[in-house]
Amino acid sequence: MKTEVKKLERGQVEITIEMTVDEYQPFLEQAAKAISENIKVPGFRPGKAGYDIVKQKVGEAEIWQEALELAVHKTFLKAIDENNLITVGNPKVDIVKLAPGNPVIYKATVGLLPKAEIGDYAKIKINKTPITASDDQIKAALANLQKMYAKETLVDKKAATGDKVEINFETFLDKIPVDKGQSEKFPLVIGE
Numbered sequence: 001m002k003t004e005v006k007k008l009e010r011g012q013v014e015i016t017i018e019m020t021v022d023e024y025q026p027f028l029e030q031a032a033k034a035i036s037e038n039i040k041v042p043g044f045r046p047g048k049a050g051y052d053i054v055k056q057k058v059g060e061a062e063i064w065q066e067a068l069e070l071a072v073h074k075t076f077l078k079a080i081d082e083n084n085l086i087t088v089g090n091p092k093v094d095i096v097k098l099a100p101g102n103p104v105i106y107k108a109t110v111g112l113l114p115k116a117e118i119g120d121y122a123k124i125k126i127n128k129t130p131i132t133a134s135d136d137q138i139k140a141a142l143a144n145l146q147k148m149y150a151k152e153t154l155v156d157k158k159a160a161t162g163d164k165v166e167i168n169f170e171t172f173l174d175k176i177p178v179d180k181g182q183s184e185k186f187p188l189v190i191g192e
Contacts, residue, residue, distance in 0.1 A: 001017065004016040013087075013109070013111075013112055015110070019105075027070045028063055031067035031070060032050070035054050039054075064104075068104070068106075076091060087111065089111050091108040092108070159190055166185040167185075
């Protein structure tokens, strides 16, 4: 099996794989066996007819075509391993040459996993700036935290600034009600 690797743009690679007829022969035998399981051959049980019998029944081109999927699957993986490639996704396979008695040639285009290079991070210098907060900033942050974690309780009293109330309202424009301009139990914090 001969392989040729050609790098393409956008992190892709094209692998051209060529198999001799002798290398393709085991795949032809497997394909003939698979075909004989699905067709009726007089005098043979399913899957037991030999290569030559199946060839007479369906034709050599049919066996070569059936063997292609098996061959591509196995040889593509072998080519990736031989060339130490880390691929991503399924390959796009284009058949260059597939004819009985000739070498089988196909091209597989597949994406490669991008290579990450770590820079010299030891040389990076970061200037440390001291963090300071004024008393007013601290008080404001604490007040916000108190609001976030405050529990609501239902009370019966006159509403004042800072109280949360639920209101029902309708919106009008020139004494005409606005479409979707009404709400019931709308939450509102007085003064915010």
